[in-house]
Amino acid sequence: MLRVLTVELRKLNRSLAAALAVAAPGLIAVFTFFNVLRGKTPQPWDMWMIGCLGIWAFFMLPMSVTALTALVAQMEHSPRSWDHLRALPLRRWTLYAAKAVSVFLVVALMSVAVLVLSWAAVRLAVTLKPQLDPTGAFETRAYLETMGRIYLAAVLLIAVQLWLALRFSSFVPGLVVGIGGTFFAVVATSARIGVFLPWQMPINMLATDGWRMHTALGLGLGGGLLVLTLALWHLSRREVL
Known part of the structure; x- marks a missing residue:
């Protein structure tokens, strides 16, 4: 399994995954930078950081996962290399498990990058307009914990998108589901x-209603692990269409 994962990570290193991992958090940081500069009075750190977490959980995370899973799957679908991979003396499930682990690792790095780049964007804007220096304390632990919950609540989302991306050779089914899911999440906030x-589920980690947060977290993590297990079982026994 470790050998397969190492190969998978090397494939990602030669793909556009790195660009995606930087671009998505970077866009949030750019938006935050100019938003700070537009301000007239200092605002609390919570306003900027929770705002960035909200943008990530609400829109950028689902769309990034849709793009990332399609990218990871197309590395094998496009050159039609699944037949070769399945002919190797390896258990089939390890091939898909390595894909899943690599996707979760990239999403974790992107999550951390959102916090780091958002903080950097605020600090950079403040160097240009010192009078807008944020008030209050920068609650590092609280922001990390919130991002951690967002990440765990997104496990089901990631599992569904990865299953679709690996199941079908065309990127269209996964793309349609990803865009459609994000659309309904926005209109049904x-x-x-x-x-x-x-x-x-990820955006519900910012809800003030405890029921919503705990329900979304439980379903996102528990349901995600179940769906991921089913996906590995299903994919290792079926051919890609």
Whole structure:
């Protein structure tokens, strides 16, 4: 398994995954930078950091996962290399498990990058306009914990998108589901039933209603692990269409 994962990570290093991992958090940082410069009075750190977490959980995370899973899957679909990989003296499930681990690692790095780049964007803006220096304490632990919950709540979303991307040789099914899921998550933000939508589970980690947060976290993590297990079992026994 470790050998297969090492090969998978080397493939990612030669792909556009690194560019995606920087671009998505970078866009949030750029938005934050100019948003700070537009300010007239100092704002609390919480306003900027929670705002960045919200943008990540609400829109950028689901869309990044959609793009990343399609990218990872197309590395094998495009050159039609699945037949070769399955002919190797390896258990089939390890091939898909390595894909899953690599995706989760990239998403974890992107999550950390959102916090780091957002902080850097605020500090850079403040050097240009010192009078806008944020008030209050920078609650590093609280922001990390919140991001951690967002990451765990996104496990179901990631598992579903990866399953679709690996199951079909065309990137269209995964792309349609990803865009559609994000769309309904946006329009159903305040809907009570929205907490059960995988694409809305990450943003519910910022909800003030404890029921929504705990329900989304439990379903996102528990359901995600279950779906991921089913995906590995299913993919290792079927051919790609």
